[in-house]
Amino acid sequence: MKLAYKIILTFLTPLVLALGLWGWLSYRTMSEKIHADTDLILRDYSDDIIMRFLSGKELPERFNGAYNTYYIESLTAEEAASVNAVEYGEAEAFLRSQEEFASSRIRKQVFQDSEGNFRRLTVSLPTFEQEVLVEHVLWWTIILFAVLLLALLAICIVSLNYNMRPLYRLLKWIDGYQPGLHADKVPSDTDIVEFRKLASTLEEAVTRIESQYEERKIFIGNASHELQTPLAVCNNRIEMLLERPDLNEEIATELIKIHRSLGGLVRLNKTLLLLSKIENGQFPQTSEIDLSALLQENIKLNQEIYGHKNICIDVESTSGCVVSIDEQMASILVGNLVKNAFIYTSQGGQIEVKIWESGFSISNPGTAPLDKDMVFRRFYQPSGRREGATGLGLALVYSVCINNGLDVNYDFENGRHIFSVILKNSK
């Protein structure tokens, strides 16, 4: 969940509840007040008529053009005892002025006159005006609630976005950062203490990373140059020696052995430097590469080289496997895994390759499982040193994977070594 959503949610939830409660209560209060006022009017009206009746004054006209009406009936003592002396209720009252019935509030009151006779006065007041008013109050409460809520939401979003700008700038900068690609300065144009601290800490960390990266790059460059040159010179000298006419066969054999060892040394040096470069992240140029095409290509190549072994290849591909990776890295990854499979498969064995959307696996027959923890270490060669091998192939594969967001795993199942490469952020 994004921080902004979280803040808005925790801010607005209690507010919505409180506002809702407030709105509901004020609506209830208003509508109760309106109804109570109706009852008060009825009571005053009733009191007035009773007073006029008892004091023998002229009663108001029953249908005086106003909506309210009344009538007085006589009750026997038993009837008076059996009904409530004061009673409120709702009724359909006929409006002479409108020629129609309307829902009204009525009040009945039993009283005694000076002769001791019981009478009952019924007064009624049409309530459609009150109902309309209550409905208005309800609508206005709802509209007010909605407007208030929207305003609060808008204020919340705007102020959050406004105040969080330095943070988002910082995050955007981090997304775009790659060591070695001289990036812009860490954005710290804010006077918020927390964001300044974050920016300055990031600045420090980046400076350290950059200087380490630079140092290592220089070292690799130096080592490469300083080692390659004497090795090349040695090789040339041996070749010169081999061309001498006074060379005897015994010395020539020894010289050829030295030449071969030197070749191994050159390869080892190159591979180690490559490994260092990968680990230093010196291959940042990524492009979208389909590993399945690369796999097919490598398999074809190796089939030609190891044609004498009569190896059977079984490729099972459901879709292409596109990875964002440096081109050279991709060919190191695929090339080493495929070559390994061919080298360690005996005469007539079978290699199985499976490719799916988020990864691929290569398996070849084996006799015993390899050490899972050791298999990707440098110079790990369980079956003894093989002629011309550096023991760095899987270490290279491992480095490439680590630096490109891939997972590489080794499993031993049903007498087969299985190497699988899976994209980390997709399952």
Added chain:
Amino acid sequence: MNMKRIIISVVIALVSLSNLRADDIPVMWAQLPEAAQAFINKYYQNEKVSFVTVDDDLIAPDYHVALVNGVMMQFSHKGKLEKIESKNASIPEGIIPIQIIQAVKGFYPDVNILGYEVDWNSHEVKLSNRLELKFNNKFKIKRLDD
């Protein structure tokens, strides 16, 4: 704990709000505060009571008494007179402060006083010429309505 308290007060608020309607209910003469009974016996000993009601209010219910001669009175829950009104007969002497009666007679020698209302800081009289006069505690006229 705090939450519980909030919920309880909200519930109480809701319950009390649902009783906002100022309905009135009939009561017996005997339920009238004693001071009110004494007041009626003193000034209207010959008149019978037509009805007595009380406001449906828990805190400070007002009592309404109508006599068969058409006089209507309102008492506080302690039995103190708050309002007395008549359609034709004037209010008996002794109920309205003498200063007010004198003031009214000074302005309008021929009118009757048909209603009298009193609260903690003012007095109001209704006259037979449809005027209403309002006095303060010191019996000075504050307002005149017609």
